[in-house]
Amino acid sequence: MKAQLEAIRKGALEAISATQAVADLESLRVKYLGKKGELTAVLKQMGKLSAEERPAMGQMANDVRTRLEEAIEAQSAALSQKALEARLKLEAVDVTIPGKKPAQGHKHPMYSVLDEMKEIFLNMGFEIMDGPEIEQADYNFTKLNAPENHPSRDWTDTFYLKEDSSVLLRSQTSPMQIRAMETYGVPIRMISAGRVYRKDEVDATHSPMFHQIEGLVVDKGITMADLKGTLNAVIREIYGPETVTRFRPHHFPFTEPSCEVDIQCYKCGGKGCPTCKGEGWIEILGAGMVHPKVLRNCCIDPEEYSGYAFGMGLERLALGQYKISDMRLIFENDIRFLEQF
């Protein structure tokens, strides 16, 4: 019996270690350990043994069982591991094959720049206002203190929709200053962006329709220092914290004092180059303290309130930020262009 057990053990262990598949292990288990298995068959002979032999044989039989179970377990684990490894190997992919992108639309670069601007001002506590593009000359010019014979009123400069020149396509976003003050009164902190129209033929730097962003702050005690501080903060957010600016006197009918703001040329650092036309500076916006006449036109007492306003062209900003060489690309909407941004 002992020899039998030993033979089973030896034969079974050999068979187990030789298996290649988990399924084969299961049949071995049945073959040796099952109810009709070889070990079971041997155990059934236990009754024939003497009482002295029985415990020893029992012990041995149990050992063989345990040994076989362990061997099956171990072989099973080894086989699973092998199978897993084989599967993983099979499943390996070429990671350099391009991924499958979900279709992703792109924001127009002009509006990306605009949204960046909006975020900056929103974070400073401004609101955003929207107004009509078909506008009254009163708002576009008169209430903004543009004299009756101002050249920008000419039919060669501005698009008109009424023979008496009373209705036009706004040539600037500045009429929103008037609308904002008339509608909401003071205090006010707003920006307004949108389409404006001027009678310029299409070329690399001009378009009859383009975009401006306008800002207006009116409150008690607003100073030109506030104008400078705010604009400098905004400019540094757009162009980087090291940006050098300069404010220089200029003239707009609706602000006094007025200024234009330049940044030091980012290409040459102020030495002068083709980008800045040798000046070392690039003009980026116009601004000023709201003209007392404009405040009065909106029934705001300039003795009590003051404010500042600013405006800038967005196309030029977008062109500069993305190094786009031709404004026509903005309105051409070639998908190959749009997908770059």
Add this chain to the structure above:
Amino acid sequence: MKLSRKWLQEFVDIGPVNDRDFAEAMTLSGSKVEVTEDLGAEISNVVAGRIKKMERHPDSDHMWVCQVDIGEKEPVQIVTGAWNIHTGDLVPVAKHNSTLPGGKKITRGKLRGVLSDGMMCGLSELGLDERDFPYAVIEAAALLNDYKPIEPEKPSIPADIQPGHKIFGPVVCARVETVMDNGGGHWTFALDWGESSGNVHNVRLQNIHQGDLVAYNTKSQSICTLADLHAEQKEFPHCIPDGIFVMHEKCRPGDDIKPIIGADDHVVEFEITPNRPDCLSVIGLAREAAATFDKPLKLHTPVVKGCPEDADNPLAQSIAERLDVETPDPDLCPRYTARMVRNVKIAPSPKWMRERLRSMGVRPINNIVDITNYVMLEYGQPMHAFDYRYVKGGKIVVRRAQEGEELTTLDGSIRKLNADMLVIADDTRAVGLAGVMGGLNSEIVEDTADVVFESANFDGACIRKTALALGMRTEASAKFEKGLDILNTLPAVNRACELVELLGAGEVVDGVIDILNYVPQPTVLKVEPDKINALLGTDVAENVMYTTLQKLGFETTKDRGMMKVPSWRSDVEGMADLAEEVARFYGYNKIPDTLSSGLNERRGWNFVQRAENAAGALCRAAGYSEIITYSFISPTYYDKIDLPANSLLRNSMKILNPLGEDTSIMRTTTLPSMLEILARNYNYRNKSVRLYELGRTYFPKNDGSGMADEPKVLSLGAYGGGMDFFTLKGTVEAVLEGLRIAGVRYETERENPSYHPGRCARVYSGETLLGVLGQIHPHVADNYGADCELYTAELQFDALYQCAGGKPLYRPLPKFPAVTRDIALLCSRSIPVAALEDCIRRGAKGLLKNVTLFDIYTGPGVPEDKKSAAFSLELRADDRSLTAEEADEDVKSILELLKTELEAVLR
């Protein structure tokens, strides 16, 4: 506005400030410098030289080898092909390694084997012309030794012609024996013409040298030019009216050429804003420069000697006796000032004046015209000079033109005038267009004897409109239109007369005609330092403010704190203007940076803006890229989208002065804009395109205001990449879902002429029409040249916003499992899926949670007029696990309703 720094120096000495610093300082004080031009930048190593010796080139029939003294130890040898020079002439010499205008470089070289150590220059090589140096005009004789017959077989002059040979009539061949320089560009030549000999005096022909053969007219005793011989230039190829610039200037060999020709000046170009017409003058800019650099401004009061009082001297008559001026339209001519000059000698103006005019971009013409331009540049006051003899009746009337009246202006154009225009007229006719341009009929010409100088002030708006209407914006009109200082006319006209006397150009008649129709009252303003500092956010000292203003010509008055605004500063009207004056000289960049504190209740994105942002983000998430299209379109675009002739959408607002037809009306639909862009991409062979735009449309308001309603439309456009109706619809569904728009339904749209009648839907939320979507009608696609299926959706943004849902509310997650039942229905083909779905929902008894269509089938096994639609039904109770029986009961009820309502049965 250009400014010569030399001229500026006459009014303010700012010291040795280089161009860059000057530009920077002026720009920061408000006079923006565009560019500074160094007139001599391109000229280097060019000096004056004196010709010491001339020999004919041994190997050339026309070149000269010259020894030229250029102020160095030894003269340099220069070979030239020019014939107008003589020994002793003072000429510009471009030395070895020199540069000339136009980037030309001169180096040592050999000409036909002879070393030439540089080049002698002509006027054009120095960037000049005869107007700059009228005396340098070259006249050439016809040298017989230069004769090249047109037809070598038949020469008009024999090649071996000798002195004494007759050429024609009294003209004979003569040899130049000696050349004597009379000075001033004139010579005496001793000639030998065979049978006789003699001298010809005071000849201005510069190309004659000893040994030359010339054609001598024995009758008129003159040397013949090409014209005299009726010869063509190519017969005498080197006898050209061109050559070296022989200078009559005070200079010595070796002197730098730049100061001699006025190229040592630097010209600064300013951008002058329209509120500062006073800065369109040397004096105006000098005042700004003086204030900027804190140097005294040196102004000059013109002194006119006029004529002595002498009864016998007709000149002593005052102008009042010669000229009568009327201004019947005083509002258009606030002031008219005139003076008169007699016995004018028209001649070129002196070099200094020509140089200054030229440096400021004005072409010198003659002394009188140059004086008017000089005064205009210096004082900023446009002047006009006209010939007195053409002022008929000795009367000047400044009046409105008659309707249709014609005037030929100085540029030779015939101008048709109207009554809104102002003319300078005599008794009978217009002689000038006031403030714009003089008339040809009173132009200053060679033999003008008596001149009237006009220095007037005209209404800016009138001049601007006139110039605009006639398309002739001139230097003068550009100044007048901005509104000029009414007090400037008198000093300006006096300055002109002073210059006349200085130049010896004529005799100034006593007296001034000065009609002042409007007496300007000086503006007096209170200077309030506290308010100025409060506006600027600065702490500028009171006395600094006063000094600054004084430098700019503001005058203190006897009332403390009150200052008189100078007459040329009509732009200064109040405290804010004074603040700007203070700020720009204090320095904008010295104003501190502060952030205004305070928050408003309204701030950040509002709800509409959030919805706009969300809509855009949803489109992009669906793969659509943003476009920007023009708001104006061509009326023909409506035809392109097959809009019927009577469509209300054709009622567009029209631009009355469009750039062109293509951009002449405001769009009422964004569809053509989108299709245009799709077609463009298609033409660029872009295979798959998905685009969106949130753009405005424009509809006239009916309130008579002329204004518009400008609703925004969210338009989607796509083609290629497997695009079909349902892909587009899926995107629209995603956008609407993203905006939480509830109760969305789609209806078939067959009437929209731009869309495929079988592939177009209107989309609603409840009863609100949100828009339309579908495939573009093949005919319309064809109109756009697109040979593929184009898909678009047009969603009204206002409707989207109205129907957009608020914040979503949480619904508890199901605790009990659902039962799924799939049903395949057989029904008529004409029944839309939406109807089946609706019926299924209504047929359920409360357990149906979800219906999903998963298959539509027509074909074998299904009758011709039927279709099979398979739905997956999800049934669930919130409070228990469903039994199969419960589920079946609901399904049964659903099937019953489908049968009774739609005759749809289980397949």
